[in-house]
Amino acid sequence: MTSSIDLGMPGASGVAGVPLLADGEKQTKRDFTSDQEVRWCPGCGDYIILNAVQSFLPELGLRRENIVFISGIGCSSRFPYYLDTYGMHSIHGRAPAIATGLATSRPDLSVWVVTGDGDALSIGGNHLIHALRRNVNLKILLFNNKIYGLTKGQYSPTSDIGAITKSTPLGSVDQPFNPVSLALGAEATFVARTMDSDRKHLTDVLRAAAQHRGTALVEIYQNCPIFNDGAFDVLKDADEGEGRILRLGDGEPVRSGEGEQARVVIRNADGNLELAPEATADPARVLRHDTSADDPSTAFALSRLDGAAMTSVPMGIFRNVQRPTYDDGVRAQVAAASPNGPASDDELLQMLHGKDTWTVAG
Amino acid sequence: MSNLKQINSVVVRFAGDSGDGMQLTGDRFTSDSAVLGNDLSTLPNFPAEIRAPQGTLPGVSSFQVHFADHSVLTPGDAPDVLVAMNPAALKANLGDLPRGSTIIVNTDEFTKRNLSKVGYTDNPLDDDSLDAWQVHPVPLTSITVEALADFDLGRKDKERAKNMFALGLLSWMYTRTLDGTRAFLATKFADQPDILEANLAALRAGHAYGETTEAFSVQYAVAPAPMEAGTYRNITGNVALAYGLTTAAHRAKLPLVLGSYPITPASDLLHNLSRLKHFGVTTIQAEDEIAAIGTALGASFGGSIGVTTTSGPGLALKSETIGLGVSLELPLVIIDVQRGGPSTGLPTKTEQADLLQAMFGRNGESPVAVIAANSPSDCFDAAVEAVQIATTYRTPVILLSDGYLANGSQPWRLPTDIDHLPSVSVEFATEPNATDAKGNPTFHPYVRDEQTLARPWAVPGTPGLEHRVGGIEKADGTGDISYDPANHDHMVRTRQAKIDGITVPDIEVDDPSDDAKLLVLGWGSTYGPIAAGARLARATGAKVARAHLRNLAPLPANLGDVLRRYERVVLPEMNLGQLALLLRGKYLVDIQSHTAVRGLPFTGAEIAAVIGEHLDVLEGSPS
Numbered sequence: 001m002t003s004s005i006d007l008g009m010p011g012a013s014g015v016a017g018v019p020l021l022a023d024g025e026k027q028t029k030r031d032f033t034s035d036q037e038v039r040w041c042p043g044c045g046d047y048i049i050l051n052a053v054q055s056f057l058p059e060l061g062l063r064r065e066n067i068v069f070i071s072g073i074g075c076s077s078r079f080p081y082y083l084d085t086y087g088m089h090s091i092h093g094r095a096p097a098i099a100t101g102l103a104t105s106r107p108d109l110s111v112w113v114v115t116g117d118g119d120a121l122s123i124g125g126n127h128l129i130h131a132l133r134r135n136v137n138l139k140i141l142l143f144n145n146k147i148y149g150l151t152k153g154q155y156s157p158t159s160d161i162g163a164i165t166k167s168t169p170l171g172s173v174d175q176p177f178n179p180v181s182l183a184l185g186a187e188a189t190f191v192a193r194t195m196d197s198d199r200k201h202l203t204d205v206l207r208a209a210a211q212h213r214g215t216a217l218v219e220i221y222q223n224c225p226i227f228n229d230g231a232f233d234v235l236k237d238a239d240e241g242e243g244r245i246l247r248l249g250d251g252e253p254v255r256s257g258e259g260e261q262a263r264v265v266i267r268n269a270d271g272n273l274e275l276a277p278e279a280t281a282d283p284a285r286v287l288r289h290d291t292s293a294d295d296p297s298t299a300f301a302l303s304r305l306d307g308a309a310m311t312s313v314p315m316g317i318f319r320n321v322q323r324p325t326y327d328d329g330v331r332a333q334v335a336a337a338s339p340n341g342p343a344s345d346d347e348l349l350q351m352l353h354g355k356d357t358w359t360v361a362g
Numbered sequence: 363m364s365n366l367k368q369i370n371s372v373v374v375r376f377a378g379d380s381g382d383g384m385q386l387t388g389d390r391f392t393s394d395s396a397v398l399g400n401d402l403s404t405l406p407n408f409p410a411e412i413r414a415p416q417g418t419l420p421g422v423s424s425f426q427v428h429f430a431d432h433s434v435l436t437p438g439d440a441p442d443v444l445v446a447m448n449p450a451a452l453k454a455n456l457g458d459l460p461r462g463s464t465i466i467v468n469t470d471e472f473t474k475r476n477l478s479k480v481g482y483t484d485n486p487l488d489d490d491s492l493d494a495w496q497v498h499p500v501p502l503t504s505i506t507v508e509a510l511a512d513f514d515l516g517r518k519d520k521e522r523a524k525n526m527f528a529l530g531l532l533s534w535m536y537t538r539t540l541d542g543t544r545a546f547l548a549t550k551f552a553d554q555p556d557i558l559e560a561n562l563a564a565l566r567a568g569h570a571y572g573e574t575t576e577a578f579s580v581q582y583a584v585a586p587a588p589m590e591a592g593t594y595r596n597i598t599g600n601v602a603l604a605y606g607l608t609t610a611a612h613r614a615k616l617p618l619v620l621g622s623y624p625i626t627p628a629s630d631l632l633h634n635l636s637r638l639k640h641f642g643v644t645t646i647q648a649e650d651e652i653a654a655i656g657t658a659l660g661a662s663f664g665g666s667i668g669v670t671t672t673s674g675p676g677l678a679l680k681s682e683t684i685g686l687g688v689s690l691e692l693p694l695v696i697i698d699v700q701r702g703g704p705s706t707g708l709p710t711k712t713e714q715a716d717l718l719q720a721m722f723g724r725n726g727e728s729p730v731a732v733i734a735a736n737s738p739s740d741c742f743d744a745a746v747e748a749v750q751i752a753t754t755y756r757t758p759v760i761l762l763s764d765g766y767l768a769n770g771s772q773p774w775r776l777p778t779d780i781d782h783l784p785s786v787s788v789e790f791a792t793e794p795n796a797t798d799a800k801g802n803p804t805f806h807p808y809v810r811d812e813q814t815l816a817r818p819w820a821v822p823g824t825p826g827l828e829h830r831v832g833g834i835e836k837a838d839g840t841g842d843i844s845y846d847p848a849n850h851d852h853m854v855r856t857r858q859a860k861i862d863g864i865t866v867p868d869i870e871v872d873d874p875s876d877d878a879k880l881l882v883l884g885w886g887s888t889y890g891p892i893a894a895g896a897r898l899a900r901a902t903g904a905k906v907a908r909a910h911l912r913n914l915a916p917l918p919a920n921l922g923d924v925l926r927r928y929e930r931v932v933l934p935e936m937n938l939g940q941l942a943l944l945l946r947g948k949y950l951v952d953i954q955s956h957t958a959v960r961g962l963p964f965t966g967a968e969i970a971a972v973i974g975e976h977l978d979v980l981e982g983s984p985s
Contacts, residue, residue, distance in 0.1 A: 019823075034830070035798070036842065065825045070660070073833075081830050081843065086822040088663060089832025090656075091686050097621075097653035101660025101668065102822075104646060105619050109664070109822055127656070130649035330644055337639035345780035348612050348641065352605055353776055354595050356542060358397045362591030 014137060014213045017107045019063045027058040034084040045196035045222035046075060049143065050082055052202045057083075060210055062110055069112045070099045072119035075150045076143035076222070079114040093124025096131035099138050104327040110210070113140040118148050121157040121177050128217075132188040134326035135214040139206075142179055142219045143196075147228035160308040165227075180303040180318055183217040184296045190216035191299065192317040196223060197236050201315065208317055214325045234310050246305065248316030250291045254302065256312065263312075265302065273301045275312055291320040365580045371430030372536065372584060373438030376528070377455050378447030378468075380413050380423045383525035388425025390529055390546060394538040396596040396773055399586025400429035403890060405437035405963070406769045410626065410709040417471070417479045422454040431585040435894035437770060439965035443535075445528050447471060447502070450480045461494040466531070468524070470503035498577055502527055509567035513560050523564035530568020537583045540565055590775060597774040599738040599767030600627070603671075603697060604634035606745025608641045611667050613746075614753060614786040617642045619666040621657030623650055623676060626709040627768045628699040631671040651679035655696065659683060662692045663831075665790060665821035667749055671697040674716045675706065677760075678723065684758050685724040688857060690831045691808075691817045693752035693759075697745075700764040702961045711961025712765035714886050715937035720760040721915060721944070727854045729861040731755065732915035734762040736889035739774035741767055744912070746784050753788045755864055756816040762914075764936075766963045767887045791818035794826055796839070805829055807841035815860035866913035868920040873907035874900065880976050881928040883953075885911040885941055888934055888964060895969020899977075906973050914941070917948070925951040932956055932976050934964055 021027065032054045040046045057067065067085040071077035073092035080087030090098050095113045103111040113131075120128045120142050131138060147165065148154040154167040155174065162171040183191045190212040194205040202220065209216035221232045235241050243257040246265065254265040255278060262278035266285040273287060293299065299318040306313045343351075374391065378384045385406055392404050405426045414421030428438030443464045446452040448471035459465065472485055486492050487499055506524040507517060526543075533540055543565060551558035572578045597605075611618035622632040622645065636645040644661075648654035655670040662668030672680065677698045687694040700716045702708025720732050731751045735744035741763055748761040777783050794803035795818065805827040808817050820827040829841060837844035838853055871881070872893075884892040889910050896908045909924060911917070925931055925945065932954040933942045939955035946953050956972045958964060 065828055066823050068822045084828055086828055087830035089834060091682050091833055094652060094656045097648065097656030098660035101619060101621055101657030102664045105617060105644060105661040105666045106664040126649055127653050334639045334644055343641045348609060356393050356397065357593050357595045358399060359593045360399060360589045360591050
């Protein structure tokens with residue numbers, strides 16, 4: 001069951017080695033919908049994400065039993081219960097570690113982690129950065145609502161400075177993480193940002209993440225209607241939303257807005273990135289996004305254009321590069337150590353005997 | 363021509379600076395004794411610092427080996443021979459040396475500077491302070507350097523070979539052959555022919571020194587111990603644990619996945635297992651203790667045998683995940699190589715003070731199986747048993763070893779063929795086990811086996827058995843989230859009943875007199891000292907029964923009856939009475955605790971004295 005598969009790295013897909021449906025077999029959203037009653041608050045962004053994931057999964061054409069969702073603790077972490085795949089709702093912050101053990105021991109599974117801003121970046125920060133560093137073949141969906149929802153409204157590691165919450169009645173003085181910057185700093189090979197309300201964009205990003213061999217971190221802006229309602233409304237606003245979002249298209253200029261309001265990212269003489277009116281920008285300085293750039297510093301610089309005011313928020317795939325994965329490497333070593341298949345009983349006995357033995361006659 | 367004396371047993375302690383190679387010297391001397399057929403037991407004792415300042419008391423590292431022509435139960439209460447490579451080694455160990463025993467000292471190191479480093483104002487070799495011992499002053503360093511005069515090596519390299527000189531000398535004294543060490547050195551220094559030749563020459567020179575120096579006029583021989591026929595090897599507890607885990611996985615035909623984080627004295631498990639990839643062993647050195655057990659649990663969910671190895675502080679960090687394992691009801695093996703605590707405590711010293719942590723150190727009612735190995739070679743069987751229980755009952759199992767077992771060694775009779783090894787069989791769920799509301803076949807993850815109360819192990823990749831598990835309380839049977847009060851009460855009791863129902867063998871009592879009134883009970887690594895103590899006491903006519911616990915959760919079914927059968931029960935533990943507390947509560951027996959937490963195992967003599975005191979109480983004499 002856990003036999004090693006030659007993945008022909010690099011360039012293999014994130015789902016290489018995972019059994020496909022037989023010819024003619026088809027799956028639909030229904031096949032991925034469990035019989036459990038969904039218990040998120042009315043209006044929660046999680047519903048939209050669940051819907052998008054359930055609708056997207058059939059498209060992968062993978063056998064349903066070979067897909068596993070592992071979550072930590074928090075509102076988002078109830079996700080696995082609602083998907084009719086294998087799943088584990090684990091403990092706070094530890095899903096990436098548990099998923100690492102599963103993905104490393106089972107190359108025939110497509111392993112997904114569902115986590116939130118508190119789960120992934122606060123209590124589980126250590127596991128997240130190490131999963132990214134190792135580049136285990138995992139897809140991590142980080143639902144960011146900038147608040148602790150399940151514990152009813154404390155500030156989170158992504159809450160803005162000044163955020164008034166139950167535990168910061170005078171405003172938070174705690175510097176927030178930018179999850180994308182953090183992931184890029186941890187040498188993640190796939191980093192993307194998308195939003196619960198943009199179904200098409202979300203699905204496009206999920207598709208690319210699934211195909212990526214290695215750890216894919218997808219930050220999903222998700223609205224918590226109870227404790228932080230409207231956190232991302234400025235991005236969803238029909239009038240000004242598009243002016244705030246910087247679309248990341250591979251090989252394309254990074255731009256936002258339309259007409260006279262259109263802006264592009266340019267690289268200054270000092271190397272820094274800056275937004276400039278598209279109409280007057282020096283074409284030679286306009287940044288063309290390159291997701292496959294080996295050097296992550298431009299992707300990092302793009303991630304820093306964002307801020308609490310959300311006036312220029314890059315959306316899309318920041319980085320998508322190939323690097324050998326930890327799990328492939330571990331399995332390759334185990335496979336290379338036993339080229340003739342599982343060790344025989346005699347080999348086991350030999351190992352137990354070691355080098356120095358003596359015999360006592362009967 | 364030397365004089366050959368036959369003796370029954372010897373305890374030798376090699377002591378020197380951390381950089382003097384005493385562990386290696388002791389290890390080689392042990393192997394050479396094992397090959398001669400002596401029974402033996404060893405006790406390495408070294409500082410937590412890798413290199414404490416040279417020549418100081420904190421930097422002293424020692425290795426004690428007890429070998430005999432009869433069965434050996436402990437590394438020996440006190441050395442018959444101390445090899446002291448410097449003043450610090452002499453000072454640190456002299457207190458353990460019975461008067462009349464032998465001291466071999468490296469006089470070269472007894473310089474003014476080295477003496478003052480350890481607080482000697484006068485050279486003890488020059489005054490009468492060592493008159494009670496037989497002291498052999500040997501300029502070990504300078505003779506070694508002289509013996510290597512023809513070698514094109516720096517003085518430092520030549521000096522470094524002095525441990526081989528000492529080994530050669532001791533090998534001559536106790537008529538051990540040098541062949542094993544020669545072969546060992548040939549492999550170790552295969553790439554450094556100069557160093558190899560120098561070490562071999564030092565070894566020969568030490569041997570020749572014994573033969574030609576009048577001071578060492580007597581040679582000793584220790585005959586082979588009568589042992590069960592078979593092939594033996596010497597094995598430490600940590601190697602035996604690694605081999606036991608690997609064997610269990612091999613027998614179960616499942617991959618073993620170790621998630622671990624380096625911690626003394628458990629790191630050798632990670633080292634040993636990482637070299638066994640050809641047996642399908644995967645090792646993951648995780649970012650922390652929590653991730654280590656997380657990867658193991660993830661692998662268990664996927665159908666591997668998930669194992670994590672640690673010591674006390676690491677077990678504390680793993681608590682929450684063990685609780686998740688209890689809730690998920692998946693196999694998981696947690697090995698705790700106990701060391702002195704609390705907190706960082708004594709990283710390189712032994713203790714048994716994690717028992718209550720293993721039993722209860724989690725939130726909620728969170729029962730797991732707990733077993734304890736009782737000797738270095740028993741670690742092999744304990745590891746196999748841990749895997750058997752974990753896979754049969756789908757439960758976390760905590761296996762308690764300790765620093766004494768981890769690094770100590772003893773001969774182990776090797777299995778001659780695979781059928782002499784216990785079998786481990788695992789069946790995964792393959793078929794639906796229930797029907798849904800519409801009458802369609804479905805899978806309920808918490809439908810239990812009537813016999814074991816274990817739930818099915820349905821691994822991802824099995825069609826039709828897709829299911830979700832998690833730490834939120836589950837409805838019995840369906841596994842749906844359930845906050846129902848009655849269900850929670852039922853599940854809490856069921857998880858406990860599952861652990862209570864694990865089949866464990868009855869505890870056996872060793873009582874040659876057959877009418878002892880005093881029982882000495884032990885668990886874990888106190889097995890050797892307690893058996894040695896009982897043997898000493900019985901040799902003086904004392905009637906004492908002895909019993910040892912392997913299974914701590916659940917306890918053997920006959921334990922209560924056994925305890926109540928004796929007028930007095932004494933329980934030695936290297937903690938402040940943790941098992942005594944449990945047994946008093948469970949069986950209402952007035953167990954007498956004998957405790958010590960010195961970072962060292964009990965001695966046989968200490969236990970014999972404890973037995974004597976309790977017999978005095980029973981006989982009404984003043985204690």
